[in-house]
Amino acid sequence: MPFYVSPEQAMKDKADYARKGIARGRNSVVVTYDEGILFVAPNPSSALHKVSEIYDRIAFAAVGRYNEYENLRVAGVRFADTRGYQYAREDVTARGLANWYAQVLGSIFTESNKPYEVELVVAEVGDAQDEDQMYRITFDGSVADEHGFVAMGGQAEQVAVVLKERYATGMSIDAALGAAIAALSSQGNGEGGINATQLEVAVLARGRAHRTFRRIRGARLEELLTQARSGGGKAKAAKGTEGTGGAADDTAAEPSPGDPTAP
Amino acid sequence: MGADYLGGQFTASCLKVGTSSFADFLAASAPELLPGAGAAGPGAKPAAGPGAGGQRGADLPHGTTIVAADFGGGVIMAGDRRSTAGNMIAQRDIEKVFRSDDFSCVGIAGVAGIGLELVRLFQLELEHYEKIEGRTLSLEGKANRLAAFVRGNLGGALQGLVVVPLFAGFDEETGKGRIFSYDVAGGRYEERNYHSIGSGSVFARGSLKKLYTEGMAEADAITACMHALYDAADDDSATGGPDLTRRIYPVVAVVTEDGFRRLTDDEVGEYAQAIVAERMQSPGGPIAPLRQATT
Numbered sequence: 001m002p003f004y005v006s007p008e009q010a011m012k013d014k015a016d017y018a019r020k021g022i023a024r025g026r027n028s029v030v031v032t033y034d035e036g037i038l039f040v041a042p043n044p045s046s047a048l049h050k051v052s053e054i055y056d057r058i059a060f061a062a063v064g065r066y067n068e069y070e071n072l073r074v075a076g077v078r079f080a081d082t083r084g085y086q087y088a089r090e091d092v093t094a095r096g097l098a099n100w101y102a103q104v105l106g107s108i109f110t111e112s113n114k115p116y117e118v119e120l121v122v123a124e125v126g127d128a129q130d131e132d133q134m135y136r137i138t139f140d141g142s143v144a145d146e147h148g149f150v151a152m153g154g155q156a157e158q159v160a161v162v163l164k165e166r167y168a169t170g171m172s173i174d175a176a177l178g179a180a181i182a183a184l185s186s187q188g189n190g191e192g193g194i195n196a197t198q199l200e201v202a203v204l205a206r207g208r209a210h211r212t213f214r215r216i217r218g219a220r221l222e223e224l225l226t227q228a229r230s231g232g233g234k235a236k237a238a239k240g241t242e243g244t245g246g247a248a249d250d251t252a253a254e255p256s257p258g259d260p261t262a263p
Numbered sequence: 264m265g266a267d268y269l270g271g272q273f274t275a276s277c278l279k280v281g282t283s284s285f286a287d288f289l290a291a292s293a294p295e296l297l298p299g300a301g302a303a304g305p306g307a308k309p310a311a312g313p314g315a316g317g318q319r320g321a322d323l324p325h326g327t328t329i330v331a332a333d334f335g336g337g338v339i340m341a342g343d344r345r346s347t348a349g350n351m352i353a354q355r356d357i358e359k360v361f362r363s364d365d366f367s368c369v370g371i372a373g374v375a376g377i378g379l380e381l382v383r384l385f386q387l388e389l390e391h392y393e394k395i396e397g398r399t400l401s402l403e404g405k406a407n408r409l410a411a412f413v414r415g416n417l418g419g420a421l422q423g424l425v426v427v428p429l430f431a432g433f434d435e436e437t438g439k440g441r442i443f444s445y446d447v448a449g450g451r452y453e454e455r456n457y458h459s460i461g462s463g464s465v466f467a468r469g470s471l472k473k474l475y476t477e478g479m480a481e482a483d484a485i486t487a488c489m490h491a492l493y494d495a496a497d498d499d500s501a502t503g504g505p506d507l508t509r510r511i512y513p514v515v516a517v518v519t520e521d522g523f524r525r526l527t528d529d530e531v532g533e534y535a536q537a538i539v540a541e542r543m544q545s546p547g548g549p550i551a552p553l554r555q556a557t558t
Contacts, residue, residue: 053394075277077394078292081285082273085387086296104274211390 014115018139021117022064023154029163029183030061030121031149032132033176036206037123040180043200046217051202053213055080055092057125059204063153064118064139072101072120094124098135098143106141115139119152125204125212129169151183162186177201178228196221285391286384286412298380299419320374320423324353328463328495328502329360329370331431331442332475333456334484337519338431338440341488342370343463343496344511345503355506360514362523364389367405367432368516372461377419378426381412385428388412402434406443406451414449429460433518440518463495463502470494473551485515485526489534490548505535 005013028041028050039061041050050069051061054076062069079100084092101120109115116139124133134146149167151159166179185194201216201224208214216224276292289297324346331340342359345352353375360370361382369385371378388408393399400408409430416426430443442454457475459467474487489505492513496504505512512531517524542548 047397049397052397071278071280074395075274077391078277078285078288079274081387081391081394082289082293082296085285085289085383086293100274104278 011110014109015140018109018115018117019154022119022139025063025153027151027153027155027159027184028061028063028121029149029151029159029180030123030134031163031167031176031180032129032134033173034129034170035173036212037125037132037134037204038173038176038180039123039200039202040177040184041200042184042194042198044198046197046200050200051215053211054097054122055084056089056210057204057212058092058094058097059123059202059213061121061123061152062118065116068116069118069120072104072116072118075104076101076122094122094133094135098122098137101137102141102143104141105137105139109140119156121146121150121152123150123204125206127206129206149179158186159183173203174224174227177224181225181228196225199225283392283395284408285388286408286415288391297415298377298384299416320425322349323424324348324357324375325501326357326359326372326375326378326426326461328459328461328467328492328499329372329429330459330464330467330471330488330491330495331370331429331454331457332471332484332488333431333440333442334481335478336440336481337433337517338442339481339484339488339515339517340368340370340429340431341485341492341513341515343492343503343513344506345501346375347501350500352503355503355509356511358514360516360525361386362516362525363405363430363432364393364399365522366399366435366518367402367430368518368523369409369431370429370460371426372429372464373426374424377416377424378428381416381426381428385409385412401436402432402441405432406430406453409443410445410449410451413445413447417448420447427460429458431518433520433522435520438520459491459495461495461502463492463499466498467491467495470548474549481517481519485517485534486538488515489513489531489538493538493542494548505539507536507539 026042031038039051039059041061043050048066050063051059052073054060058080060073060076062073076097080092080097101122105116118139120137122135122137126132134150136144136146136150136152148169149163151163153159162183163179166182181194199221201221203214203216204212205214273292282288286297325348326346327343329340329342331338340360344356346354346357357375360368363369363386369382371382389400389405409428413428425447427445427447432441434441442458444452444454444458444460456477457471459471470491471487474490492502493504496502510528510532512528512535515526515531517526
């Protein structure tokens, strides 16, 4: 390198570069609800996921460059499975994983010329809503412990403002989905543009044993979207009856592999 | 040892583009965690002679009899609950039949410690692949992975730490139950209709041969498997029969298009009690007709 570049300048340039890269993509949100944690990401592809299962009660959501966060996702699965194999399944925690991701992203940011243009959320569903954990990890390895909801992406702050208005502790899944869609469509994604085929929706279902991650798609997603649009989080009282059916609803979701029929 | 795997090297290998196999990943990144790394790894001394190794693991707990049979809607696997160390009963309620994933199950016979570790790794292998690839392995693929794991224990097996699995699952492509057996060298054999492994397998298979009919109903297939285990326990000291006083019954797994289901103790208890009651009348079990009925 022929010219002297001050460390401050180098870091600033890298951060600007990463931020610009992330801002090109769409925003995603993660919201806790009474029976789990909901992940919503605008994603026209049904094969290249932005939200994925990491472990029994832990999921991963990301925005930014696909190849980079896919690489991190696979690494996270390997890390978690090795941990669980070495110790026990209960010893794999979102906190441990978030710290590890922070180390990884932090050292990539400082040591390599090109930082990763990604932002991650690692979430773990607890036995009760106040035990849910969500960690947001940014491209430079900083970690934030979030409560209730998280927004990711270039316009995360604006999205979070809408989410904050709509969010209530103990809301049902359709109210949570309504809030998520309202927040996402406030940022140029366009309400009209959001339909079931362009959304990637998944949950960590609190009541399930063993593997709690489920994708919600097809007819089930359409149905939820209709409920979310009509209810929209306004009629909270009406949701009470809906909520009791929630567990059964979740079983009607995509019967993804790993059904907890294990002994 | 006792490394926490937060080290730079492990992290780097996590980030490497590579395999969807957990076992292959471990072999490359943390080989000391793989089963057999300590006991019968590449550096371990081979057994002195053909007979010498055979006794090595004799006083370790051994799992005994597993039976499997297909039926109209899928496949059944059942295993007794005894493990023996030499002439001692090591455990009365050991479990030797496991869910390997949604549409398959695996049972083990032989040195329990190695078998249980094999199952744990196999379960994780299937789950890991599923998470990385976003789809499950084919039944054939699962059976082949298990064969590789069994072959991995060949060194141990030659020193007397023998374990073989029995694998069964519902093939979503053909809509049928399938059964695979293995030898210690990792040979994989698809079995027709039914099979059994373990010390009581000879008796269990003889029993199943007389009781099994193709396309039988689920409840009949369960009854046939329970009878087979009873017959194995009848003639093999290492196989345990249903223990009515302690309410310890065989583990029975059913895999159909709805997935894996393990029968509850109460459900198996009903079968066990019915079979014991029947045997009070006819100790040898159901008597097969000597000649085919002619019209």
